Amino acid sequence: MTTTAMATGTMVTQGWQEEVYAELEGAPKLSLDRVGHVFSGDIEGEGTARYLNAYRDEATATYCGYERVVGRLAGRSGSFVLQLTGEYENGAATIRWSVVPGSGTGALAGLRGEGGYVARQDGSEPYRLEYRFA
Numbered sequence: 319m320t321t322t323a324m325a326t327g328t329m330v331t332q333g334w335q336e337e338v339y340a341e342l343e344g345a346p347k348l349s350l351d352r353v354g355h356v357f358s359g360d361i362e363g364e365g366t367a368r369y370l371n372a373y374r375d376e377a378t379a380t381y382c383g384y385e386r387v388v389g390r391l392a393g394r395s396g397s398f399v400l401q402l403t404g405e406y407e408n409g410a411a412t413i414r415w416s417v418v419p420g421s422g423t424g425a426l427a428g429l430r431g432e433g434g435y436v437a438r439q440d441g442s443e444p445y446r447l448e449y450r451f452a
Contacts, residue, residue: 322450325391325433327359331441336371347373355385361447363389369402379406384418391449396424402434411437417449428452 332354340348348371355365367385374380381404388397399421404413414434422429431449 320450320452322448323392325360325431325445325447325449327357327361327445329355329357329361329365329435329443329445331443332356332364347371349373351381351383353385357387357389357445359445361387361389361391361445363387365400367402369404377407377409380404381406385415391426391429391447394425396422396426398422398426398429404434409439413437415447417447 335352336349338347338349351369351371353367353369355367357363357365365385365387367383369381369383371379371381383402385400385402386397387400389395399418400415401418402413402415404411412434415432417429417431419430428451429449430452431447433445433447435443435445437443
């Protein structure tokens with residue numbers, strides 16, 4: 319039997335660099351974001367993310383990406399990769415993520431999970447990750 323647990327805490331953005339790589343009059347702007355995070359709470363560690371964005375206008379976007387998290391979860395050390403999708407609309411970024419199967423290393427091998435967060439304007443986001451070990 320697999321037991322599921324809930325990890326919660328806060329992730330703080332530690333740098334954000336956006337590079338526009340395609341612009342065309344009347345078409346969505348495309349960009350690549352390089353983002354760093356520091357996790358505290360049930361996940362302790364650092365994340366390195368890349369997001370691909372498609373803007374419908376300057377205030378609305380859809381994006382996807384990956385983030386590698388290196389640190390500790392549930393007293394176990396290692397790393398894992400999150401696959402994410404999200405939308406930015408009405409001043410809020412809503413992100414859904416899942417652990418990429420087989421991406422866990424060290425004591426985090428076999429990690430599975432889903433969760434996400436809603437980004438606030440101050441760069442500090444409360445996260446949740448419902449997880450289990452296969």
